Amino acid sequence: MERFTGPISQAGQCVLFLFRMLAGVRFSGSQVLTVLQQTYLIGARSLVIIMICGFFVGMVLSLQAINALEQFGASDQVSLLVGKSLFRELGPVLTALLFAGRAGTSITAEIGLMKATNQIEAMELMAIDPIQRIALPRFAAGVISVPLLTALFNALAILGSVVFSIGVMDLDAGIFWSKLQTGIYFEQDFLGGLWKSVVFGGTISLIAVYFGYSAKPTGSGVGTATTNTVVLSSVLVLIFDFIMTSFLT
Amino acid sequence: MAMMNDSMTDNLDSEAPIIRIRDLVFRRGRKTILDGISMDIHRGSIVAFMGPSGAGKTTILRLISGQLRPDEGSVEVNGQLISSMSDRELQHFRRNIGVLLQDGALFTDLTVFENIATPVREHTDLPEPLIRRLVMSKLSAVGLGGIEERMPHELSGGMARRVAFARAVVLDPDIMLYDEPMTGLDPIAVSTIRTLMRETNKALGLTSLIVTHNVTQMQLLVDYCYIIASAKVAGEGRPADLNVSTDPGVDQFMNGKVEGPIPFHYQPPTSRWGLLD
Ligand SMILES: Nc1ncnc2c1ncn2[C@@H]1O[C@H](COP(=O)(O)OP(=O)(O)O)[C@@H](O)[C@H]1O
Ligand SMILES: [Mg+2]
Numbered sequence: 001m002e003r004f005t006g007p008i009s010q011a012g013q014c015v016l017f018l019f020r021m022l023a024g025v026r027f028s029g030s031q032v033l034t035v036l037q038q039t040y041l042i043g044a045r046s047l048v049i050i051m052i053c054g055f056f057v058g059m060v061l062s063l064q065a066i067n068a069l070e071q072f073g074a075s076d077q078v079s080l081l082v083g084k085s086l087f088r089e090l091g092p093v094l095t096a097l098l099f100a101g102r103a104g105t106s107i108t109a110e111i112g113l114m115k116a117t118n119q120i121e122a123m124e125l126m127a128i129d130p131i132q133r134i135a136l137p138r139f140a141a142g143v144i145s146v147p148l149l150t151a152l153f154n155a156l157a158i159l160g161s162v163v164f165s166i167g168v169m170d171l172d173a174g175i176f177w178s179k180l181q182t183g184i185y186f187e188q189d190f191l192g193g194l195w196k197s198v199v200f201g202g203t204i205s206l207i208a209v210y211f212g213y214s215a216k217p218t219g220s221g222v223g224t225a226t227t228n229t230v231v232l233s234s235v236l237v238l239i240f241d242f243i244m245t246s247f248l249t
Numbered sequence: 250m251a252m253m254n255d256s257m258t259d260n261l262d263s264e265a266p267i268i269r270i271r272d273l274v275f276r277r278g279r280k281t282i283l284d285g286i287s288m289d290i291h292r293g294s295i296v297a298f299m300g301p302s303g304a305g306k307t308t309i310l311r312l313i314s315g316q317l318r319p320d321e322g323s324v325e326v327n328g329q330l331i332s333s334m335s336d337r338e339l340q341h342f343r344r345n346i347g348v349l350l351q352d353g354a355l356f357t358d359l360t361v362f363e364n365i366a367t368p369v370r371e372h373t374d375l376p377e378p379l380i381r382r383l384v385m386s387k388l389s390a391v392g393l394g395g396i397e398e399r400m401p402h403e404l405s406g407g408m409a410r411r412v413a414f415a416r417a418v419v420l421d422p423d424i425m426l427y428d429e430p431m432t433g434l435d436p437i438a439v440s441t442i443r444t445l446m447r448e449t450n451k452a453l454g455l456t457s458l459i460v461t462h463n464v465t466q467m468q469l470l471v472d473y474c475y476i477i478a479s480a481k482v483a484g485e486g487r488p489a490d491l492n493v494s495t496d497p498g499v500d501q502f503m504n505g506k507v508e509g510p511i512p513f514h515y516q517p518p519t520s521r522w523g524l525l526d
Binding site (some may be wrong): 113114117118119121122124125126127130 | 316343346351359367
């Protein structure tokens with residue numbers, strides 16, 4: 001029985017946790033400041049990996065696209081293909097997966113350790129709400145950082161594509177940019193993808209703070225919670241991606 | 250004082266106990282952690298809870314701070330029933346208690362200064378220069394002036410405990426709860442903490458409750474001691490009286506004997522499969 005009710009009650013707890021966090025939103029100066037601090041910490045943590053991965057994804061996408069398009073003599077369309085798939089799918093999804101592995105895990109581990117070392121309890125005893133003080137800023141920072149990181153990932157991927165298509169394959173730079181400019185729509189492609197990444201950011205960081213907060217306060221408990229964060233948030237990102245794509249486009 | 254009857258407890262003169270626990274029962278699942286505990290703790294006193302690990306000492310502190318609610322019986326602090334407080338009342342109540350948790354529980358991402366300033370920022374509107382003065386005076390009171398910019402991981406165990414102590418008393422509470430404040434410290438640090446607890450209790454007119462395993466330190470420090478074993482109060486009294494007690498449970502604990510009424514062997518729970526625990 002536990003096997004079936006367990007996950008359902010966990011999901012319920014997680015949603016309640018979200019409401020408890022949102023009830024703590026104040027827009028006060030100190031709260032905004034901690035959110036910005038966390039955005040800086042969480043964003044900066046993921047910056048390098050996002051940039052490197054974005055660049056190489058852009059290169060390999062162009063390589064495959066050119067290979068395929070060449071058969072129809074359409075390799076000058078490469079920027080369109082790369083751009084569409086990047087902005088709509090690969091940018092948001094890959095960034096989210098990388099974010100889950102890089103920042104999600106460290107949020108869970110950090111909060112879990114705070115719990116294991118009684119810091120959370122100490123806060124409650126000082127009449128400070130740890131959900132508002134610890135969980136909320138990290139959650140908000142996740143919602144803010146993922147779209148920003150996605151934009152950065154996309155930019156670096158385009159750069160990778162430029163380097164490979166124009167630099168290596170000697171395609172015409174003018175055609176490359178004009179196809180990109182006329183073929184990619186701001187609303188459909190760019191905003192559509194950005195909107196997804198906001199949802200992904202929320203999902204990952206909710207799971208990360210919730211798992212950290214509900215981790216068993218031991219070394220192995222924190223380890224398990226950290227693993228669960230990556231696994232569950234990666235799976236959910238892919239599921240939500242399909243749902244949003246099929247309903248919203 | 251022994252002559253005073255129950256009618257006196259209605260008005261809050263200094264003789265009424267500041268903490269009054271009656272027939273307290275606390276369970277976790279099927280396991281009864283505390284089973285009918287009663288105690289009166291008087292204003293200004295230093296009281297110890299001793300007993301084997303897992304006896305429920307920390308649980309008593311958590312029932313007093315309102316983190317846990319009793320299944321039966323009552324806990325009153327200053328004449329207020331803790332279990333009937335709303336969340337908001339509880340928050341307010343907690344400003345008047347300082348807690349030193351096991352290992353100090355300093356916030357690892359904040360400097361020493363910010364650790365001590367946290368409760369002040371949260372609960373007062375003091376301007377920054379005053380906060381600074383308050384924090385610095387508490388830091389030098391624990392003998393650690395000049396370390397305010399360090400991070401917790403740069404402190405020794407004894408220093409961390411003293412910083413946590415400064416943080417716990419920064420808002421001048423009425424009651425201090427200490428959970429194993431001396432465990433894991435070297436002898437000098439132990440004496441330092443003991444002296445701090447004693448002097449602060451006197452200087453601020455506090456009431457202090459201390460969970461400890463250290464019989465020697467307990468005798469040097471406290472006015473009254475409760476020995477908790479097998480979910481009940483196995484013995485109580487002033488340290489001098491406990492020392493000469495003929496009660497076998499008290500004698501066993503005070504002198505660290507293996508043989509005695511306090512069981513050495515772990516007793517497994519009665520539910521055979523453990524499915525419902
Ligand atoms: N969160 C918890 N869940 C279940 N059992 C607990 C929990 N906390 C403590 N206990 C149990 O309650 C009993 C008393 O614990 P505690 O008050 O921490 O003991 P002490 O501080 O005297 O060592 C122990 O047997 C412990 O296993
Ligand atoms: Mg304990």
